[in-house]
Amino acid sequence: MTLTRRAFIATGVTLGVAAALGQMPKPARTHRDRWYQFGTLVDLTLENQDPAHAAEVSARLSAALQRMNDDWHPWKPGMMGDINRALGTGQPIRVDDDVRRMIGQIRRLYRSSGGAFNPTIGRMIGAWGFHGAPDAGWTPLGDAAIAALRDTRPTPDDLFLDGDRLGSRNLAAALDLGGYAKGFALNRARELLREAGIERALINAGGDLAVLGDAGGRPWRVAVRHPQRPGAVAWLAVSGDEAVATSGDYERFHQYAGRRYAHIIDPRSARPVSNMASATVVHPDAAFADAAATALIVAGPSRWREVAKAMGAETAMVIDESGRLDMTAAMHSRAHPLAA
Numbered sequence: 001m002t003l004t005r006r007a008f009i010a011t012g013v014t015l016g017v018a019a020a021l022g023q024m025p026k027p028a029r030t031h032r033d034r035w036y037q038f039g040t041l042v043d044l045t046l047e048n049q050d051p052a053h054a055a056e057v058s059a060r061l062s063a064a065l066q067r068m069n070d071d072w073h074p075w076k077p078g079m080m081g082d083i084n085r086a087l088g089t090g091q092p093i094r095v096d097d098d099v100r101r102m103i104g105q106i107r108r109l110y111r112s113s114g115g116a117f118n119p120t121i122g123r124m125i126g127a128w129g130f131h132g133a134p135d136a137g138w139t140p141l142g143d144a145a146i147a148a149l150r151d152t153r154p155t156p157d158d159l160f161l162d163g164d165r166l167g168s169r170n171l172a173a174a175l176d177l178g179g180y181a182k183g184f185a186l187n188r189a190r191e192l193l194r195e196a197g198i199e200r201a202l203i204n205a206g207g208d209l210a211v212l213g214d215a216g217g218r219p220w221r222v223a224v225r226h227p228q229r230p231g232a233v234a235w236l237a238v239s240g241d242e243a244v245a246t247s248g249d250y251e252r253f254h255q256y257a258g259r260r261y262a263h264i265i266d267p268r269s270a271r272p273v274s275n276m277a278s279a280t281v282v283h284p285d286a287a288f289a290d291a292a293a294t295a296l297i298v299a300g301p302s303r304w305r306e307v308a309k310a311m312g313a314e315t316a317m318v319i320d321e322s323g324r325l326d327m328t329a330a331m332h333s334r335a336h337p338l339a340a
């Protein structure tokens with residue numbers, strides 16, 4: 001919520017009178033704002049701020065995030081759509097510095113995750129019907145179609161940079177940054193807030209969030225949603241420049257013949273993941289946390305520890321399809337599980 005001018009003036013008057021009487025505590029000056037981006041609600045909390053400055057920073061931030069939202073959308077017209085069309089023809093296309101840096105990072109994440117995080121599987125994600133609004137007549141792909149998709153084997157190693165141009169050796173590669181872009185945007189948001197002189201902030205994009213500083217002498221308390229029922233499964237103490245990312249099979253899925261088909265695809269089988277309900281990663285780098293949480297869902301209950309270790313995701317927590325909660329030692333020291 002943004003304080004309207006009238007509300008601000010009214011508050012100012014009240015505080016002015018009270019301050020003169022010496023009775024009222026100092027104004028809290030917490031600025032809250034909310035808008036819709038990246039397919040989710042974005043909530044911003046700025047602590048200890050001059051209201052006019054906070055409102056101006058908040059407007060600047062939502063405009064910057066909107067540009068990223070438009071540029072990075074994998075299938076709507078825009079920068080990423082143009083890149084994907086070019087990759088599909090084998091014709092290298094000029095890309096900006098951000099995209100070049102991002103290609104380097106997704107390649108490292110792909111390798112360290114043993115292939116679990118693979119944002120070049122845009123065509124697989126599209127073929128499973130996750131590039132559009134949910135369709136009531138949706139049916140799962142058949143085995144032959146899945147095998148054909150699997151055999152295309154696109155990876156970030158197929159992508160190459162030739163000067164400022166990006167190309168692909170595999171025409172089946174298409175970038176879908178749905179598992180990473182929110183984190184990238186949160187990193188950018190934190191930079192923008194810091195540059196604007198903000199010292200204490202929390203920005204939450206539908207469960208992926210980043211914080212600056214603390215919540216006023218105590219850590220921010222972040223609730224982790226229970227993947228299978230309403231409410232939280234745990235809360236985490238988060239402070240300093242940290243980010244928390246949660247991925248879940250409940251976020252987007254198709255339902256068919258009593259089965260759930262999740263929006264996260266195992267690149268090696270070209271099938272939706274099925275045995276991990278959610279994964280949460282805490283890390284200073286929000287893009288890393290976002291990618292790692294997606295990778296842990298793909299790794300599944302039997303391999304998540306191995307993949308977390310290989311990626312360097314020390315602070316991680318997962319919930320399997322039966323609701324069993326498991327976490328690393330580093331997560332134990334800051335997670336407060338809530339009674340079932």
Ligand code: AMP
Nearest residue numbers: 116117118119178179247263264265294
């Ligand atoms: P998240 O909620 O961060 O786990 O992101 C899920 C989104 O990541 C999906 O909606 C897809 O856009 C994309 N995605 C699906 N499977 C993968 C995968 N194996 N590696 C990278 N991105 C994926």
Ligand code: MG
Nearest residue numbers: 179290291294
């Ligand atoms: Mg992710």
